Amino acid sequence: MNNLKNVGRIVFAIPFAIFGIMHFMKAGDMSGMVPSWVPGGVFWVYVIGLALLAAAISIILKKQIYLASVLLAVLLFVFILTMHLPTIMGGDQMAMSNLLKDMSLAGGALLIAGLFKDNS
Numbered sequence: 001m002n003n004l005k006n007v008g009r010i011v012f013a014i015p016f017a018i019f020g021i022m023h024f025m026k027a028g029d030m031s032g033m034v035p036s037w038v039p040g041g042v043f044w045v046y047v048i049g050l051a052l053l054a055a056a057i058s059i060i061l062k063k064q065i066y067l068a069s070v071l072l073a074v075l076l077f078v079f080i081l082t083m084h085l086p087t088i089m090g091g092d093q094m095a096m097s098n099l100l101k102d103m104s105l106a107g108g109a110l111l112i113a114g115l116f117k118d119n120s
Contacts, residue, residue, distance in 0.1 A: 005115055010060055012108055016072070017056035023049025035082055051075060059112060062119055069113035076106035 023030060023045050031041040038044060051071075058068035084099035 009062075009065075009112060009116065012112060013056040013059035016052045017060075020049045020051075020053030020056060023052065033083065035086070038082075048075070055109075062116065065116040065119055066113050069109045069116070073106040073109040073113070076102045076109065080106075 027042050027045045027049070030045045034041045034044050052075075055068045055072040055075075058064050059072075079102050080099055084095050084102065087095035088099060
């Protein structure tokens with residue numbers, strides 16, 4: 001059972017590490033996704049990239065895994081509220097898949113937090 005937990009934890013974290021790296025590699029392209037009412041565009045892309053990378057490293061190394069997973073879930077819910085929901089309300093129903101993806105990932109992050117709470 002512990003092997004499954006550990007494999008699942010690592011498999012869950014790897015995409016976040018890749019997403020974090022992509023934020024640094026494609027910051028200019030991603031800056032258009034920052035809501036227009038948030039100043040600093042590309043700055044926030046770098047901050048989010050760093051947050052995603054830090055969460056992934058923390059989850060993989062099992063260092064502060066509870067805190068990292070809860071903060072990752074909060075970040076994903078912020079994405080839902082500030083990016084995906086307004087886009088859907090604006091008529092882009094294709095954004096629903098991104099909302100559901102981030103909701104599932106937030107649920108996974110909370111599950112990781114619960115499973116590894118005692119390992120922090």
